[in-house]
Amino acid sequence: MRAIPKNIMNFSKLLPLFGVFSLVLSPAGIAQPTAPAPPSTEQPAPEEANPFVKLVESLDWTTSGEAKVGHQAEIKVPEGYRFTGQPGASKLMEFYGNLTNGKELGYLSPEDYSWFAVFTFSEVGYVKDDEKDKLDADKILEDMRKGQEQANAELSRRGMSPLTILGWQTPPFYNPETKNLEWSIRLSSDGGQVVNYRTKILGRRGVMDVVLVCDETQLATVVPEYQKLLGGFTYQKEESYASFQKGDKVAEYGLTGLIVGGTLLAAAKTGLLAKLGKFLKPIIIGVVAIFAGIAKLFGFKKKNESV
Numbered sequence: 001m002r003a004i005p006k007n008i009m010n011f012s013k014l015l016p017l018f019g020v021f022s023l024v025l026s027p028a029g030i031a032q033p034t035a036p037a038p039p040s041t042e043q044p045a046p047e048e049a050n051p052f053v054k055l056v057e058s059l060d061w062t063t064s065g066e067a068k069v070g071h072q073a074e075i076k077v078p079e080g081y082r083f084t085g086q087p088g089a090s091k092l093m094e095f096y097g098n099l100t101n102g103k104e105l106g107y108l109s110p111e112d113y114s115w116f117a118v119f120t121f122s123e124v125g126y127v128k129d130d131e132k133d134k135l136d137a138d139k140i141l142e143d144m145r146k147g148q149e150q151a152n153a154e155l156s157r158r159g160m161s162p163l164t165i166l167g168w169q170t171p172p173f174y175n176p177e178t179k180n181l182e183w184s185i186r187l188s189s190d191g192g193q194v195v196n197y198r199t200k201i202l203g204r205r206g207v208m209d210v211v212l213v214c215d216e217t218q219l220a221t222v223v224p225e226y227q228k229l230l231g232g233f234t235y236q237k238e239e240s241y242a243s244f245q246k247g248d249k250v251a252e253y254g255l256t257g258l259i260v261g262g263t264l265l266a267a268a269k270t271g272l273l274a275k276l277g278k279f280l281k282p283i284i285i286g287v288v289a290i291f292a293g294i295a296k297l298f299g300f301k302k303k304n305e306s307v
Contacts, residue, residue, distance in 0.1 A: 055095055059088040063111075069119050070105040072239045073208060076232030083108045089118060105208075108229065115214035115222050117229075123206040125249035126241075129174065131256055137171040143260045144185075164188045169195045169219070172259050179203075179241045180230070181255055184219075195219060197226070200258050203235050204243045206251075207258065 066074050067083040077083045084092070089104035106119035145165050152162035165187055172183035179202040186195050197212040197219070210230065214222045237243065253261060 052095065055091065059084045059091065061088075067106070069208070069233070070121055071236070072105075072121055072203060072205075073233060073235045075106070075108070075229070075234075077108070078229070078232075081108065081110050081229065092116075093118065115212065115218060115226075117210050117212045117226060120209045121203075121206055122209060125206060125251040126204060126244050127202050127207060127251040127258060128254055129176065129179070129202065131254040132174045132176055135172050135174065135255060135259075137168060140172060140256060140259050141165070141168060147260065161189045166193065170197070172255075174255055178231075181258055183259060184223075197223060199230060201230075201233065201235075202241050204239050204241060204248060208233075208235075 061082045061084050062077050063082045064077055064079055067077050068074050068085060070085070075083065083106060085106050086102070086104065089107040090100045090102050092107050093100045093104055103120050104118055105121055107116055108119070109116035148163060148165050155162050165185060167186055169184040169186050170182070172181065174181045181200040181202070182198065184195055184197040186193060188194075193216070195216045197214075199210040199212070201208040201210065212222070212226050235241070251257075
């Protein structure tokens with residue numbers, strides 16, 4: 001394994017972003033957590049004493065070549081980047097103070113840890129892309145906001161701050177060649193704002209969900225870099241979208257459901273779905289896990305928690 005880079009402390013710049021990630025795992029949603037207090041001494045703590053460094057050194061990393069993303073896919077890892085699968089990805093999410101369910105299949109970042117992307121897979125079935133030319137960004141945003149109102153009720157019940165969907169950073173768009181559905185949305189919580197960038201990669205039996213986490217000021221440069229890296233992602237032949245066969249499970253929603261569903265999905269996982277009614281199920285299932293397991297992915301602060 002390569003030595004930990006000297007500028008690993010750049011990682012601390014991302015800490016304020018972690019709390020925002022929960023809501024947007026599908027639609028968007030991030031609450032700003034507080035970065036740890038600096039050392040009491042004027043001299044920086046030895047690198048080997050940094051808990052993040054210790055964790056990084058304990059994980060199994062791929063720093064070049066191909067890496068498996070669960071049993072469904074693999075991704076090419078160029079020089080200058082690193083990838084860890086399970087259980088490393090879950091350990092990193094736990095380190096960031098997030099709730100995890102052990103389904104995090106991968107964590108990809110540059111060597112300086114200035115940003116990262118998390119991979120999870122949802123076995124929802126084959127999602128038909130017949131809505132590719134019918135994505136109504138305004139209507140989707142309206143539905144997401146309605147769903148967020150319900151989700152905020154659950155966030156409040158859990159002592160977490162509500163999230164407000166401000167609008168699109170990048171309206172949803174679908175690439176029929178790569179089968180990638182992407183969008184980014186601006187959110188706010190406790191006066192702070194954040195942007196969540198999501199990518200859904202359609203497969204034969206479900207969808208690989210990739211969430212990019214970076215500072216808003218990095219988006220212009222990081223998104224193209226991130227998209228280029230995703231160009232090296234491929235499903236195993238039998239798991240690819242093109243390998244669909246008659247009799248395979250088909251998802252109960254389409255592309256719109258993948259976007260809107262995220263917010264409602266969170267509600268479904270918390271039991272709130274039952275209160276919303278059966279008519280919401282098709283959307284909810286495909287949504288973003290806004291807080292259930294992701295809500296804390298970026299460190300949502302409890303209202304009675306001091307910063």
